[in-house]
Amino acid sequence: MKAAIRHLVRNRRRSLLTLLAVLCPVFALVVMFGFASANLSDMFDTVTRVDTGHLQIRHVDTRAAGSATALMQDPSPAIEALAGIDGIEWHTVRLDLPALASAGDRSRTVLIQGVVPEEIDPISSTRSLIVAGTYLTSDSPGVVIGKELADLLRVGVGDDLVLLGAHPETGVGVLRVPVVGIVDAPIAEMGRSVVQAPLALTRQLARSATAATAVVVRVAGVTGPWDSDRIDAVAAKLRAVLPADYVVLDWRDLVPQVDVFLRILNPALLIVAAIFFGLGALVVLNTVYLSVMERTRELGLILSLGASRGRVMRSILSEAGILAGVGAVGGALGGVGLVWIVEALGGIPLPAEYSAFAKAVGINSVLHLRVDAPQVLLAAAAMAVVAVLAAWVPALRASNLEPVEAMRYVE
Amino acid sequence: MNTTTLRMAWRNLWRHPQRTILMIAMVAFGSFVILILWGITDGFLASMTHSQVAQNQGAFQIRAAGYAEDPVPSSGLRLDDLVRIEAALAGLRLRATAPRLEVYGMIRSAYGSDGVTIRGVDPTREPRVTDLQDSLTAGRYLVGPGEVLLSAQLAADLDVRVGERVVLLASGADGTTSQAFRAVGLFSSTVTELERVALVSIVDARALTGWGGVTALAVALPPGASTSAAVAHARELLANQSEAEVADYFGLNPLARLMVQGSTIKMIPFVVLISLLVGFGVANTTFYSVLERTREFGVMAALGMSRRQLARMVLVESVFVSAIGFAVGGSIGYGALLYMARVGLDLTPLMAGFGAELGIPTVIYASASGLYWLAALSVVVFTALVAAWYPARRANRLEPVTAIREG
Amino acid sequence: MRIRTARRRTAVLALLVAVFSLAVAGLAAQSPEAMPTATEILDRARGAWQGDSFHAVVSVEVTLAGQTKVHVLEVWTLGSDYALLRVLEPKDDAGSGYLQVGDKLWYYSPLVGGSIELPSMAIGDTLFGSGPSIEDLALGTLSEDYDVTAEAIDGGYLLTLVPHPDAPVVYGKLELTVTSDYAIERIVTYDQRGGVLRTATFSEVVEVDGQKLPTRIVVEDASGNRTIQRITNAEYNLNLDPSFFTLERLEGAE
Structure with a gap:
């Protein structure tokens, strides 16, 4: 071992190069994982943040009823069930009511989202999308609507809307409320059809002081689709304690598109990862192979001086092992360090055009990086193994040569 | 740069065909991967656009x-x-x-x-x-x-x-x-x-x-017609009909443009990382070839070749390698994209029976029409840059006498 | 193809109007002759309520998903064009009401503090959740929309109403059970696959001002939701004229 290190230090340049050859691919792999995972968790977070949550507790739906969600007369059993379960990060009560919004002779069917503004505001992007007026508070007298709906109904901030709640289970409720804010929704269809209102106001429309359509739940410690075990565990616990007429729907039930999309994305990322591993391995292999090949002559000399083949092999492999180990650890540290620095600085800000898009669909407008331990270990171990294997083959060949032959050897 | 340098670089490469082919393969693989990644992503976006146009809006x-x-x-x-x-x-x-x-x-x-x-x-x-x-x-x-x-x-x-x-x-x-x-x-x-x-x-x-x-x-529009040209032409034809206006795809879907830009930006880190890896691989290999040829370089320097010329020759070698690799990877990549553009990638098995109902195309047709080779070109650029950084620098620093002795 | 404008369908309060129109059916003289035609039975069952005025207190008990709520309403109608409905109970809804004049409809609630004209497209939704949708029981266009066939059954007739192919009706068919003295006992609504959507049962017939009125109407739907209407203090032929049906009255000013 000492001899190996001495030897490495003596051939500083070659050692450094081999070290770099392992370090660089490990670094690239860790960073690649960082980008890929961050992309996935960004996407997952976007869809599950406020609207869908990681899971929802709803009332069982017994028959087709248009776009209406079955009504819970009182969500308190669900909230009590949540209180008895660990690992809940956040929950809020929602009352989604199909309704007809009208002003003057113009009307349009909309979905009223009755929300507790103070609960959803910290994690929702709605406030940042307000283009006129203000966002809601629990005791706002009015609603927030999309720009498109405001145009369709020809109303502005301060104008009144007549809302006609039309949930098949609540009957017709009527409210006249002012528009307190107008949002520029990311998707025109949303801007035309979604109205956000304080929960209490929506309940007036449903003619009930307690009604709700869903309790939206976020599970603690969930950073991406890979944490769905935690969600499943919480869902299972909830199902065990909830009355029979409640159902627990997780994000896969609620946004099946995303589930399917991830199903496509996972193999795609696997392929990208495989490509990176392949390229990284090629780089490692090439460099280490060449560095040992270069020593063929030197090895012949050592052999001719009476060293055993086994000893030659051992020395080459231990040298390669040390370099690979140090390189892999260095690359991993470098990659993790970069991820850490980027995160400490709050992510990589994206160009203005992309930020506009990101803001519009409510996702991060900075690029985040994240890696976890298995990814880093996998990258480091794989490259180190390739390095040792790459040293093995030429070493074996050299030690099998007759010393004279080896000394004469020219690649 | 004179043709002698080019010729010498070319000949040097083929003195070790195995090693050179390995380097070319690395560059080819990198360019190929970038092309494919880009083409499929673009194809995915294009197929969303295509569904909009074909099923909902018209051109x-x-x-x-x-x-x-x-x-x-x-x-x-x-x-x-x-x-x-x-x-x-x-x-x-x-x-x-x-x-x-x-x-x-x-x-x-x-x-x-x-x-x-x-x-x-x-x-x-x-x-x-x-x-x-x-x-x-x-x-x-x-x-x-x-x-x-x-x-x-x-x-x-x-x-x-x-x-x-x-x-x-x-x-x-x-x-x-x-x-x-x-x-x-x-x-x-x-x-x-x-x-x-x-x-x-x-x-x-x-x-x-x-x-x-x-x-x-x-x-x-007829197959293959350019939508933007047709829109411009239609606007011209309707110029004196103030009651009408032409609404094109992005006019009807403002979010789509942003989405295309967004996904392009997210591709860039991957392209940079791949280029970096390939560049490093090629440069490393070149570096060994420089080390190996130390004595030869010393002789060449002694015969009057300037250090700058030597460095340039090494640089040209890696540029040759990456250019050939790029050409090979590029042609295979475009070939594969053209094939996938015609036949499509069937994603149905991954979707567990969902897919079409959920607004996700089940078959993705890659796009082969874009200037993806520009992105793949970054492999060549990186290779040249990294190669210029240390193998060529080493060649540039050679002292003829020590070089001959050392080798 | 037939287009129907809102006018004929807008009768939001037709729920009640329709129910009462069924009630007055008893008026029709019993006919001793051979079995009348299907359309005759239907017409007689619907009665001739047009032009009649009516006033009553109606309690509507709605059972939805196992929970029951009671609404008490006071109702005035004049023909099919005028209706006024005011909520007496529950307390938090008291004072609110609906006014229909022709094809226009207003809603008033003390909480809102003014009358709101409702868009006509909304009409047809149920007033108190579950139960009959307002226009479902407004049988005003029955003979226009449906082919009617009748068969004699024990104690009366069974009318089967199948909608015309182009009628703006979403049901498969209706079955009306009518007594031999032309009072409707039951209306069963079927979907287009032959499944029962809901059943309305009329009972506890009393005689008011010489007219037979079922004072208990139970409507049950397939998912077990139920509304029970009880009619009390019914009066016919009051001295109401169109000037009674004003926004001021809706808002309780008079």
């Missing part, structure tokens, strides 16, 4: 000026306007046009009701502009009045089956009107907006709304 639409701000039938185009517009468009090479009358209303079944966009179409002209008739999951396409085509999703929400009756309501000139329609077919589309669209004959839509005109003229 572009002619609408009444101001309709976008106030999308109700009465701010649509009158029939005599339409006649003039169609006459003006005669100068344009197009596949077909189809008039539409859209109005927002409600649909009602025995089980519920929902808001819906009622789209009145001409049952014979519309199928030449959009191909929704190819996406039916049950029943048939519209033939005449009294029939409605619904999305499978809406039909499920309202529990409607083919052959059953629904009632559509719309605000007409004199109050709310309602009419019975028989669901003759259900379609499934990857375009989510179509989920809440009910297609009826334009005759019915006129009766429901009491408006005799149209709200849009959807235009389809």
Whole structure:
């Protein structure tokens, strides 16, 4: 071992190069994982943040009823069930009511989202999308609507809307409320059809002081689709304690598109990862192979001086092992360090055009990086193994040569 | 740079064909991967655009000026306007046009009701502009009045089956009107907006709304025609018809442009990382070849070749390698993309039976038309840069005498 | 193809109007002759309520998803064009009401503080959740929309109403059970696959001002939701004229 290190230090340049050859691919792999995972968790977070949550507790739906969600007369059993379960990060009560919004002779069917503004505001992007007026508070007298709906109904901030709640289970409720804010929704269809209102106001429309359509739940410690075990565990616990007429729907039930999309994305990322591993391995292999090949002559000399083949092999492999180990650890540290620095600085800000898009669909407008331990270990171990294997083959060949032959050897 | 350097670099490369081929393979692989990644991502976006155009919108639409701000039938185009517009468009090479009358209303079944966009179409002209008739999951396409085509999703929400009756309501000139329609077919589309669209004959839509005109003229272009050129041409042709305006794809889908830009930006880190890896691999290999040739370089320097020339030669070697690799990877990459653009990548097995119902294309056709080689070119640039950084620098630093002794 | 404008269907309060129109059926003289035609039975069962005025207190008990709520309403109608409905109970809803004049409809609530004209497209939704949708029981266009066939059954007639192919009706068919003295006993609504959507049962017939009125109407739907209407203090032929049906009255000013 000492001899190996001495030897490495003596051939500083070659050692450094081999070290770099392992370090660089490990670094690239860790960073690649960082980008890929961050992309996935960004996407997952976007869809599950406020609207869908990681899971929802709803009332069982017994028959087709248009776009209406079955009504819970009182969500308190669900909230009590949540209180008895660990690992809940956040929950809020929602009352989604199909309704007809009208002003003057113009009307349009909309979905009223009755929300507790103070609960959803910290994690929702709605406030940042307000283009006129203000966002809601629990005791706002009015609603927030999309720009498109405001145009369709020809109303502005301060104008009144007549809302006609039309949930098949609540009957017709009527409210006249002012528009307190107008949002520029990311998707025109949303801007035309979604109205956000304080929960209490929506309940007036449903003619009930307690009604709700869903309790939206976020599970603690969930950073991406890979944490769905935690969600499943919480869902299972909830199902065990909830009355029979409640159902627990997780994000896969609620946004099946995303589930399917991830199903496509996972193999795609696997392929990208495989490509990176392949390229990284090629780089490692090439460099280490060449560095040992270069020593063929030197090895012949050592052999001719009476060293055993086994000893030659051992020395080459231990040298390669040390370099690979140090390189892999260095690359991993470098990659993790970069991820850490980027995160400490709050992510990589994206160009203005992309930020506009990101803001519009409510996702991060900075690029985040994240890696976890298995990814880093996998990258480091794989490259180190390739390095040792790459040293093995030429070493074996050299030690099998007759010393004279080896000394004469020219690649 | 003189040709001698080029020739020497070229000859040097082929003194170790095995090593050179390995380097070329690395560059080729990198370029290939970048091309494929980019082409498939672009193809995915393009297939979303394609579904929009093919199933929902047409290549572009002619609408009444101001309709976008106030999308109700009465701010649509009158029939005599339409006649003039169609006459003006005669100068344009197009596949077909189809008039539409859209109005927002409600649909009602025995089980519920929902808001819906009622789209009145001409049952014979519309199928030449959009191909929704190819996406039916049950029943048939519209033939005449009294029939409605619904999305499978809406039909499920309202529990409607083919052959059953629904009632559509719309605000007409004199109050709310309602009419019975028989669901003759259900379609499934990857375009989510179509989920809440009910297609009826334009005759019915006129009766429901009491408006005799149209709200849009959807235009389809012949295969391969450039949409942007056609839009520009149409705008020119309609320049003196102030009542009409041309709405193109991005005008109808402002979010789409942002999405395309967004996904392009997210590709960049991957491209940079791949280029970096390949560049490093090639540079490392070159470096060994420089180390190996130390004595040879010393002799060359002693014979009067300047250090700068030596460095340049090393640089040219790696540029050759990456250029050949790029050409090989590029041609294979474009070949693969062309194949995938024709045959498509069938993702159905990954979707566990979902897919089309959820607004995700089940078959992705790669795009082979873009300038992806520009992105792949970054491999070559990186290789040259990294190679210039240390192997060439080493060659540049050679002292002839020590070099000869050391080697 | 038939287009129907809102006018004939807008009768939001037609729920009640319709119910009472059924009630007055008893008026019709019993006919001893051979079995009348299906349309005759239907017409007689619907009665001739047009032009009649009516006033009553109606309690509506709604059972939805196992929970029951009671609404008490006071109702005035004049023909099919005028109706006024005011909520007496529950307390938090008291004072609110609906006014229909022709094809226009207003809603008033003390909480809102003014009358709101409702868009006509909304009409047809149920007033108190579950139960009959307003226009479902407004049988005003029955003979226009449906082919009627009748058969004699024990104690009366069974009318089967199948909608015309182009009628703006979402049901498969209706079955009306009518007594031999032309009082409707039951209306069963079927979907287009032959499943029962809901059943309305009329009972506890009393005689008011010489007219037979079922004072208990139970409507049950397939998912077990139920509304029970009880009619008390019914009066016919009051001295009401169109000037009674004003926004001021809706808002309780008079």
